[in-house]
Amino acid sequence: MATDTAPAPAAPPPASDERLREVSQLSRLLARPELGAVVGAVLVWVFFAIVAYDNNFVSWATTAAIFNRAAPLGILAIAVALLMIGGEFDLSIGSIVGFAGMTIMVLSFPTEGGGFGWSLWPAVLAALVIALMTGWFNGYLVITTKLPSFIITLATLFIFRGLTIALTRARTNRTQLGNLDEVSGFGLADTLFASQFTIFGARFRVAILWWIGLALLATWVLLRTKQGNWIFGSGGDANAARSVGVPVNKVKIALFMTTAFAGFLVALIQAVQFTGADTLRGFQQEFDAIIAVVVGGTLLTGGYGSAIGALFGALIFAMVQQGIIITGVDGDWFQVFVGTVLVVAVIFNNFVRQKAAQR
């Protein structure tokens, strides 16, 4: 009989495997995707600390400026990182920032100026719902057409930006709306999204807390929930993931809605901070976010990456920006620098990952 519980023919596995090398903690650390960005952040900081020392780079004021600059970009980057790990792209996120910001402004703007005269919170809620719908729309199009998300979201980049400009102008005859601080409900929004706190005399914005909080939440979701496992699976090999029962389509649509949510949050933070919005807000931010994510060690092809890496990627981006401003180098050179950092970071990350895989 074969069905009885005969002992397995193979010998019990040996207590230790001759093929298992002792791997040092350092080597394990090297295998983390965010390592390149952490090392890169240190290197960039040291670089500017030396070059721009006389310009007061090593100071709390500059540190605050860097973090304040990094926070909105970082919020976008974290969501983009999740989506990219899930194997998709979102080029429309900058347009969603503009769209959500103008939705808040047009809905809360006084009626005599062409707005709807709502109080702030209903307008914010409506903008949130609309932003989530744009994310769902992106995801739904990608899933049903099976076209690359690069193409779909390139199209929606133009559609959402065009709608923002066209609708705002048709309704209010303007491209900039202000005076949000005169709308009822602004006080609470100001506390939640635009207040500042002081550390060692430097003023940090509350957006930094949103940014770091979201990075921690995203990291927990990625590494310690089943949905996180599904994100890695969907990006690593969608067909294989499907064959073991991962709801790949739902995962991807949820991820597109997450990036749209991040766009909404940044729009809200900036609208409250500047007490207004512009139809061009968020312009080209999708590229900055993608750069931050890739510098943060996430694979463009999906299935591999981290939210903490995206956090450090955004930090590097902001350090370079701030460093160039305070050293007084011609701002025209900024893009050259960013492009160079991007290429170097990607090469460095690939190198680290290959080393790690060979351990």
Added chain:
Amino acid sequence: MSGNGTPLLEIRNVSKYFGSVIALEDVSAFVRAGEVTCLLGDNGAGKSTLIKVLSGVHKPTKGEYLFDGKEYNFNSPRDALELGIATVYQDLAMIPLMSVWRNFFLGSEPTKGWGPFKSYDAEYAKRTTKEEMAKMGIDIRDPDQTVGTLSGGERQSVAIARAVFFGAKVLILDEPTAALGVKQAGVVLKYILQARNRGIGVIFITHNPHHAYPVADHFVILRRGQVYGDYTKAELPLEQLVQMMAGGADLEALQHELEAASREGEEGAEELAETAHAIEEELDELEELGDD
């Protein structure tokens, strides 16, 4: 292996047509619990279609599908999976960039905690992966290592262990030894026997009679969409199986060709002889395993 007992999974007179193409015609096969049924056939014999019928991807045009004596009509592979009919595909088995334990539980993650704080029980997943692999006789060196760093044979083994752990009663293996070296194929064959010894009915699809023979209790040979032969191991010596697989005339021609090729160089001949010897040893070893 004994030849009695009711089949766990059986198909009777199954045909599958795609438009005017007859992919399968009047195919019958079965597997019992704790047995290995080998489906053999050359390229184009209808193996892939048969796997898809067995795993619930295709509905048969005609014929019956029975599981545990009851007739079923699956709408999707999920229906089959819920009954415990698990299919391990050659290339769809694993996600290379993910660690072994993440792959092992992908789609069926264990959770702990409550409500919105429910989290993936990684400790349990890592421990269980290691234990389950050990039960199959594989020592996973480090559950955190990515599947991409495993060899092809190890990947198939993880996929098999995974299917067994999630309660497979019937395991359908699609060419698990194709594209593997002699040694690696041997490793996978060993795990097929392990699964069988744990009382699982295994349907092993291959085109390689040398891989099929050591582990199978039962052979179903497909040719041009039809059953060309159905034998128990006792009825069929290896030589005859090889003959049937290749078609006697084709094989003889091939043999002449090979002999001609080996005469061309002493070194080549020696190499061939060595390879043949290695295969022979491997087979002996496996047969010993299969007999106990």
